[in-house]
Amino acid sequence: MSDTVQILHPADDGYENIRNRCFNARVPNRRPAEIVLPWTTAEVAYAIKRANAQGLKVGVRSGGHHFPCSPLRDSGMLLDLKDLNKAFDYNKDTKIISFSPAHTVQDISTTLRPHKRFFPHGHSRTVGMGGFYLAGGQGCFVRGWGYTCDGWVTQLEVVTANGDIVIANATENQDLFWAAPGSGVGFFGVITRMWGKTIPSKKLYDVSYIVDSTDIFKPLLKWSLQTAERVPRYGSDLFICTFYADAEEKTTEDESKAKRVFMLLNQTVHCDSMEEALVLASPWQSFPDAFRKHLVAEIPMTERQWEELWDLQERFQPHGAGERWKVDSVISDATVSLDEFVDKITPALFDLPTRRATGAIIPLDYIPDEADHALSLPQKSTVSTLVCYSDPALDAKVDTWMKKTYTELEKVAVGIYVADHDKDQRLSRVMTDSALRKWLKIRAKYDPYELFTGHHGFDNVLPENQANGRT
Template sequence: MTVWTRPSAPQPANHCEYERLRRLYINADVREAYPREIHLVDSTSEVQNAVKSAVNSNSKIGVRSGGHTFSNPSLIHDGILVDTTNLHRKVEYDPVTHHICYGPAVRVVEASEMLQKLGRFFPHGHAPTVALGGFTLAGGQGMFMPTWGPTVGDWIVKMEIVTPDGDVKTASMTENADLFWAARGSGQAFFGIVTRIWARTMPSRRLFMRTMLFEVKDNIEDLLQWALKTSCIIPRWGTETAMFTSYSLTRTTDTIPAPSKQLFGLGSTAYVDTLEEAKTLLSAWDHIPAFLQGSIIDAGSVAEMSWAAYFELQEAVTPSTPGNNWQINSFLNDPEMPLEQLVKAIKPAMTEFPTPTSLACIYCCHSYPDDNDHLCALPQQYYISTFTHWKGNSLQPKVYEPMADIYATLYPLGVGMYVADYNPFDERQANVKVWTDKGLQRFMEIRAKYDPQGLFPGFNPFERRAKQIGMKL
């Protein structure tokens, strides 16, 4: 294990390994928070040493696996940052059980490439550079969610976790089951360090996609209503649909020229054995209403796609290359809200971008998990999000305000938000749910059992909400 200590003067920190590690997030706009120590761990025993160091120095702990949470909640001033980049950074396969085992910093693309060689698959995340530790803790909004629900439901079978007392515990449905329940959906609020994860796999199939592109001509509501309705009738058999609005993704400046054309696109995928199956499953997209025909740029057709091409597309949408500044706002709609009302409400989030390289996305989850199974249990019909993206630091801090304000009007209309997107530094999100009330109560009880001293402070925003609504803690 290598440990970097915060320099005594701030200026030298800008030119040393400490500062490089401090800023090792996908979002280049890193908060001005300086951990007392950064522990780059290589083994489970080194994780235990980091926890002991935190206890001995009375420091709080933040944990980073991939650094894809845009608000950098793992960065705690005067705390200890445990960086798991090198921790069990491999994928191991058991040919008897067909389970894989991986460390928290293994990237989606790394797991996918290994599984392709084995002829196996499990529903990992969509973005190639996301680490599987953070993905799993957030609940696993994974591939083909309409078919398999959150990945933590049926696919994650066991975890190795270093708890606040420094012990190494195995958590599963039969061993430390309360810890296992809480880990699957707690995200930044988790009160331990996941060091290894075991997951089920299935025989691999072939990936097919149909992409469609439309020009937005004051008809975004019509486009959204048609696309969202159609997504509901796609058979949930290894299928999923995502849609987006954006300006041309080739723009590189932070100024929107006027007039400027917006685009609406969608990608609908099927993970099956043959092209004929994919065409049948995705055939609902063949029926484009007459009133939308004039907006079609490319109606697309179902075609096989390699995983490499799929990840290349994802990377083009939200690049992980250095120098990109990001803000994400999102919410989960109330499935009881009429579609027409929902579309009118989200129109500003889908169209009023503060920069030309920003974009909005709707992932059609069609998933309704149970909080008896795991903590990740809010209804997820549509995951609606806007990625504000910019290059020039001169736009800060005002660039954050437009979408944050728009989503503040949407939160009361939804059931909550995906825990991975929760920003503890945005007061507008203070009362937004990330779990069911039943889940919140149970999580706080389990957290108090394992971390009574609050060594892992990520739970603080949610504890405040629990107290506000009168929960007994």
């Protein structure tokens, strides 16, 4: 096995290219002793046993979209799954698809298209399915049918911390199946294959309004959130995004010269006809005259292809040309009044620190069942700021802005979306306290010697640990 598995060491050609295979060009200076690139589940098991024998801590990367690049373990092992189990299997009788954690959103979508089937993948074409699922799967049209871990993924193949290959589902190794979604980079095994249900695909439509919100920000935001409440949940994605007017100008400047903040109000619809799409988006037709005069653009309901939606996503999240990223998020507290919520989140959406930074709100109204999975925080909406820039000299300034802004925003939050967990930036709940206590016991059962350390910081938020002075 050791003769067939590709293993890179720091002095080897190709090591740096693989180490830097991250969406974020701000790659931390952590250098794994080994990078292993397995092609099969057996090779993953070999790598885990090798790491145990050498005393190496293991980080796992599938798509490379985790902004803090947490899978990089200094002097440890990086398992890069980009080539793992790349054969799809679609069962025409059961309509079940099985796939690799390294398959991307685009891979899943294009594979299912000839079969006219749909699986609720993520919104960005290059996101790997492993990281997507471990965050719970905040996928397309989540408002209607929940996260992708809610019944869509039926089974996992997992290599455990001792190198065993096991199947986890609702009846076999159920505790492992429960612990995976919602654990993010904290998961204590390696998912090597996944099985998921599919449904008939429908047509895609979207409608957008772009408003110069600079002088009407809070009232516009409040109206937008109130209107979102009236949009039918099934088959509708809602996206509220803020950005500077000069965000897409062809310049190397990281500072906005325009200082005008635009707000995008977008609804994407998965349905059978234009007539149905118009009904689902009809609440936006009450656009007040007081706001309409600030409209920059109104894009009427239009039939789309997935490629068009992915292209739009990439306009707001460019990569591949040295873009540096800092990201944080909160899951909103549904008990907070709308006025207080709008007041508290405004700095994160309006006072953007760089020209290409964006703020985002995703209305969800999602209440997970803690009995089903570790993903357990009730989610009225998620609020995030994605700060994009090019100059490394801005790192400290951006970090300071982000920590200050989101420490204040925590006052109207119940936690953080686990995909954005960064123990070096800010600690926040990734699941409920009761779910976390259960999760930690399961983690200790499967990985008692902490081969996987991505969970560090999770338990600092527990009341018993805060009482002992852990922060």
